[in-house]
Amino acid sequence: MPDILTAVDETAANVIMSKEISSLAPLAASRNSTFGPFSIEWELSASFSQGTIDIIPPPADVIRIAGVRLSYHAELKLTLDLGFLDFCLPQVCVTLPFIGRVCTPRVCLSFPTIEVPVSHSSTVDFTADVRPSVTLAGDEWKVEAVIVGVPQLVLGPAATALLGVIGGAVTAALLLVPAIGPLLALASAVILASLTVANLLGVLGALLNPLVAGLRIPLYKSPRLFEILPASGQDSAVFVRLDSVVATLDDSGGEDELVLAIDISS
Amino acid sequence: MSLTEAENIFAGLNEQGLNTILSAVFTARPRQLNYRTSPSVAAVPASASSWTTLPTIAFPGVPGGIDYAVRFSIPRVDFFPQTQPLPPPLNLVAGQFSLQTEVDLTLLCSRSADREGSGKPVGVRLGVAATGQPVVQVTGPGKGTVSLDLLAVEIVDITPDPLESLxxxxxxTLLRAVLSSVALPFESLRAGAFSLNLLRGPETEDDQLKLYGAAV
Structure with a gap:
C-alpha cells in the first residue's frame, strides 16, 4: 500500500480538469503561406475551455474529454502583388494624308503591391483522449494529462467563413487601387481562384493541430522535497521526500476514478 | 467499494506514511520531544535548540526548585485494524489509532539542602502504549488540520497500581501536549494532490487515515 493514496471520481475530475483547461496559458502560432499572387502572414492565438470528462479505465486507459472548445483569433496580413494586372497599351501608328505618320504614345500601367489586414476569430469543438503522464523533471514531480493521438478538427465551416472575410477585405482594398476599375472583376477572379477553402483548411489545420497535439493538462505538481509543516517561530520547515508518484485510472471499486499513489521518505 | 465512496475526492495516509511524517517532524524539531530544566539533567543534548527549557518545580524549602527532564522517543502509530500488540486493557477499535513510544523521566536528585554542587540524575525509561483518535480542525474551504489526540495510556509492570495510575x-498529560504541537495540514496528508472540501473524516480504517470531500 502506498504511503499516500488520493483519488477523484468523474464529478471531481470534471471540476478540476475544466478549471485547469481554462487556466492554460494562451498558445500562439505563426506561419507564412503563399497562394498565387499573394502571400499571407498568420499570427494566431488560441485557448481552450469546457469539456466533459469521462474516465475510461484499462484496457482503453484514457480520460475522454468531450466538447473541448478551442477558441482562436487570427491576425492575417495579406500581401497582394497586383503585378499580374500590369499592361501596356501598344503604340498605334497611322499615316495621315498631308500630315504623315502619326503614332499614339505607348501607355503602360503598373499596379502596386498592397497589404490587406484581416482579423478572424472562431471556435472549434473537438473530443480528445488524454492519459496521465508522470514525470520527474529536476526536482519537481508533474502529472499531466497528455493527448493520445491527434483528434480530428472540423475546420470546414471556419475555413469557409474565413474565405468570406478575406474576399470582402480584398475587394474593399482593390477598390482603392487607382485605375483598377476596368480590371476589378479580373483581379478578384484571379485572387479568389488562388484562395480556396481547401487552401485555408490546410493552413488552419497546420496551425491548430500542433496546438491541440501539444495539449498538456496539469493534474498534479509538487517539488520532490515536499513541505509537511511550514516554518513557525524558531522551528524550521519540515520536509519529506516524494520518492515515487504513480497515476492510474481505476474502476476496481465499481466507480471510475483517477488515482495518485505517492510514496514518501523522511 | 471505490476509494471516493459516496464523496468525490479521497485522501488516505497510510500508517507507514504517518510514521515517516512524524519521524521527519520530530527529527527536524527535537525540542518538541525533549524537555528539561537545565542541561545538567540527563545526557547533554546536541545543541541548545534540541530541547525545550522548562522552569524548575518550585517547592518550599528547595532552593531553586526541583530540576527534571522528560524525553520521548519518536512515537510510532498503528491505525485500525490493529497490527501492533497492545497491553491490556488497551483495545483498538475502528476510528482509532494506537501509539508506541518510550519516555525517559529524570529527576536531579539533591542530597543536601544546598542546591549548588550537588544533584545526581535519577531516571527511568518506560515503554508507553496508548490509544487515541484523530481530531480535525477545518479553517476554511479546503483548509484544515488533523492532529492526534490520546484517549488512554498504559505503562505495564509498575507497582503498586496507584503508582502506575499516577x-x-x-x-x-505530557504526551497529549507533545502531540498537540503536530497539526498536519490537509495538504500534507495528500502531498498537495487534489484539494478537497472535507465532508467526511478523518476516519481510521484499513491502516489508513482517510479524508473524503468534494472539489474545492
Missing part, C-alpha cells in the same frame, strides 16, 4: 496520568 505515572500513566502524568505521561498521558
Amino acid at each position: 505515572v500513566e496520568c502524568l505521561v498521558l
